[in-house]
Amino acid sequence: MLPVPDLRRLTHFIAVAESAGFTSAATQLHLSQQALSHSVQQLEKEIGVTLLVRSGRRVTLTAAGATLLEEGRAVLAAARTLTAHTRAAASAQRDEFVIGHSPAISNHAVYALIEAAIAASPDTSFTIVQLFPDRLTAGVRDGAVQLGLRRAVVPQELLAGAVIGYDPLRVAVPADHPLAARSRIRIADLADELIALWAPPGASYYSDFLVNACRRAGFEPQYRVSRVQGCPPEVAALTENAVAFVTAPAGPALDGTVAVVDLDEPLLVPIQALWQPHTSSAVRNLILRRRT
Structure with a gap:
């Protein structure tokens, strides 16, 4: 041995x-x-x-x-x-399960992923925090975050991980934008538009994913990193006067100030779960079972 x-x-x-x-x-x-x-x-x-x-x-x-x-x-x-x-097992206090998510994933999307686990774990308190990718992975490594959620599929040394779902991307634009009246748009239609990102390409795998989608459509995107973080991604369409890739349902958003439009050719973006190796968690298992 x-x-x-x-x-x-x-x-x-x-x-x-x-x-x-x-x-x-x-x-x-x-x-x-x-x-x-x-x-x-x-x-x-x-x-x-x-x-x-x-x-x-x-x-x-x-x-x-x-x-x-x-x-x-x-x-x-x-x-x-x-x-x-x-x-925690020796105390009368509830277990706490902390879930961290990158800005590219909304609170609504996180809740949809963990709703069943919350219902099945009445003795556990859940805390959801938004973290930039570097702080997210650091939190998972040191145990401050029990489960990290981020966009894209990125090998993470010293962390365990799995893809637990895919979301269709759509485009959010200001309600008065010419594209807002469309029922569907092509990514190529964004060639002359300013695109809002949540981090610079090279610093975010999700940004790289979006930039590469534009390149596959035949153009080099013009982009701006959103100056407002932590709000629903659709907000970037207003704060940056730009188009933003989102996963919100198609239709009016933010009290009708933003329109979310379907893409003509579906583009799916994954959700990657990260957790600390060498550990077990019944709550985590419930969330991972939701994998699609």
């Missing part, structure tokens, strides 16, 4: 690796450098590999050390989640 690393020593090693040395890591951990160095050496003996190359006051990671750093973070996060779940 392979040896299992001691979590305390693993914490010490990660602190040293992230600090690139023992001095600041020892201060952070309130340990002497000698005690910290001994702890890491014991971890190396425990696993049977060299993790660090020491050069004066600085250290560099071996290939084995780099692997342990990345995967060890996930193990520590899972251990913290385990502790939280165990304490």
Whole structure:
């Protein structure tokens, strides 16, 4: 049987690796450098590999050390989640399940995904928070967010994930826009329009998805990053005086100030769920079973 690393020593090693040395890591951990160095050496003996190359006051990671750093973070996060779940089970308080979602997914869409899980989990409180993709993945990694939801399908190292649904894209335009009177439009009809995005291309896989859809239609889109975040995506049609890709139903929106129009050729965008590996959750399982 392979040896299992001691979590305390693993914490010490990660602190040293992230600090690139023992001095600041020892201060952070309130340990002497000698005690910290001994702890890491014991971890190396425990696993049977060299993790660090020491050069004066600085250290560099071996290939084995780099692997342990990345995967060890996930193990520590899972251990913290385990502790939280165990304490919750011993208390009279309700379990809390935190769901984070990117700005590209509306609160209405999130509720539709979790409605059945809410009904089936009367002893659980649910909190839904909107987070930008980088904060979303960081929250899932450290256990602050139990389930992350984002657009597009993006491999996430050290996170578990699955596509749990697809939504048809439509286009939102101001109600007085010439395209508002159409029953259907083509993406190619947007070639001369300003398109609202929620993040710059290259910084958001959803933005990349939308830009590539325009390129497939034969044009390089003109775009502006929306200056209003956290509201329904249709709002961007007003605040940016632009067209916006949305998943809201076709028809009037925002008290008739915006029109949502179907695309002539359906374009489906996925919802990707992300969660912390090495953990289990009955509530999460209920949500994932909704996968379409």
